[in-house]
Amino acid sequence: MESPECVNTGALSAERTALPYLGIRYQINYHACNLDCPYCIISWRKRTNLFDAESFRAITSHIEKLPYRVSLRIGVGGEIFTSPALMDGIRRLCTRPSNIANVGFSTNLAADWEDVMQPFFASLDTSRLGIGCTLHDTVIDDIDDFFRKAELLRKTGSAMYIGFVALPGSFERIAAYKKRCADLGIPLILNALVGRVRGNGNFFKRLEKYPEAYTPDELLQLKDLWDTPHSYKLLAESCSTRGMACSAGRNYIYIDHAGNVFPCGNIRSSLGNILAQQIELQPDDTECPNDVCWCGNENQALRIVDNHYVRTPTLRMFYPKPGIPVEKLYSGYNPPVYDRSRRALFNARTASSLLKKLTAWLFK
Ligand code: SF4
Numbered sequence: 597m598e599s600p601e602c603v604n605t606g607a608l609s610a611e612r613t614a615l616p617y618l619g620i621r622y623q624i625n626y627h628a629c630n631l632d633c634p635y636c637i638i639s640w641r642k643r644t645n646l647f648d649a650e651s652f653r654a655i656t657s658h659i660e661k662l663p664y665r666v667s668l669r670i671g672v673g674g675e676i677f678t679s680p681a682l683m684d685g686i687r688r689l690c691t692r693p694s695n696i697a698n699v700g701f702s703t704n705l706a707a708d709w710e711d712v713m714q715p716f717f718a719s720l721d722t723s724r725l726g727i728g729c730t731l732h733d734t735v736i737d738d739i740d741d742f743f744r745k746a747e748l749l750r751k752t753g754s755a756m757y758i759g760f761v762a763l764p765g766s767f768e769r770i771a772a773y774k775k776r777c778a779d780l781g782i783p784l785i786l787n788a789l790v791g792r793v794r795g796n797g798n799f800f801k802r803l804e805k806y807p808e809a810y811t812p813d814e815l816l817q818l819k820d821l822w823d824t825p826h827s828y829k830l831l832a833e834s835c836s837t838r839g840m841a842c843s844a845g846r847n848y849i850y851i852d853h854a855g856n857v858f859p860c861g862n863i864r865s866s867l868g869n870i871l872a873q874q875i876e877l878q879p880d881d882t883e884c885p886n887d888v889c890w891c892g893n894e895n896q897a898l899r900i901v902d903n904h905y906v907r908t909p910t911l912r913m914f915y916p917k918p919g920i921p922v923e924k925l926y927s928g929y930n931p932p933v934y935d936r937s938r939r940a941l942f943n944a945r946t947a948s949s950l951l952k953k954l955t956a957w958l959f960k
């Protein structure tokens with residue numbers, strides 16, 4: 597397969613639209629944020645900020661010279677609207693003609709709309725943006741204000757979605773948010789909880805590691821709520837990706853903050869450094885060597901997405917092809933890497949109840 601199907605190509609000239617497609621995740625390691633979410637997989641407070649504006653400009657200038665029609669996802673590692681230098685860099689990418697059809701990133705929408713975000717969006721070509729607005733409802737004060745900003749953002753003409761982490765205990769809220777998003781005409785895209793969560797339930801509950809700890813019953817509920825069967829299979833069910841055909845290295849690459857190029861973030865065989873040399877992409881797909889691929893921006897590179905979905909210029913947004921039966925969208929995946937039925941025999945709830953009984957016995 598030469599080039600994944602794409603419903604539109606953003607603001608590219610006809611000549612650039614004809615270029616072969618390349619998805620890029622560029623991880624800039626900007627570790628500063630205006631929130632402190634209890635499930636933050638970045639743990640930005642513990643990390644060194646590696647972002648610098650000069651490297652960003654140099655690396656993106658090289659990306660602009662690639663003979664590909666690029667969908668660029670900037671993996672921030674913090675919050676973009678806390679960095680004027682990063683905002684300037686993105687503004688530059690979205691104001692000059694180039695091969696970059698789409699610039700995607702995530703934001704928590706916590707910045708001030710009137711002073712910070714509105715002037716930013718007014719200063720660039722929003723048709724080239726693809727933004728994930730992640731709703732962190734356990735830490736933000738005003739959820740209505742989040743949705744107010746999301747609606748204002750939609751009205752700028754940016755491609756966008758609202759993202760939410762499927763925390764256990766939040767499923768009723770997910771259903772309500774899904775309806776609220778549908779009313780606004782914005783898709784809700786779920787991420788699985790990955791790792792442990794601070795302050796979530798009792799001692800045993802806090803020890804549990806996700807997504808393994810989702811119970812079979814929780815998975816059933818999530819299946820109804822999840823945005824696409826693909827993301828549900830990969831993220832919630834944790835189906836193994838080992839052996840699956842993937843466009844990583846061929847139509848998708850990962851670039852780190854120093855310009856080193858890899859097939860994806862989980863495969864560290866170098867394809868060169870974009871600052872130092874011409875990078876050589878693979879002629880063939882990759883057979884995934886890993887058991888799991890839990891980044892929604894990366895696992896979209898699997899070929900099964902090209903078979904079942906229509907891609908948009910924004911890496912994370914793809915929609916089922918018309919006419920494909922729903923059950924087919926759930927087929928073609930390996931089994932989950934976890935045997936949750938065995939695990940369910942002794943989970944946090946049974947441990948918690950045993951602890952209660954032990955405490956009662958000790959202090960009777
Ligand atoms: S907004 Fe994102 S980077 Fe910031 S604390 Fe929350 S999860 Fe972490």
Ligand code: SF4
Nearest residue numbers: 842844860862884889
């Ligand atoms: S499925 Fe994920 S880990 Fe496997 S090759 Fe593709 S991008 Fe890399």
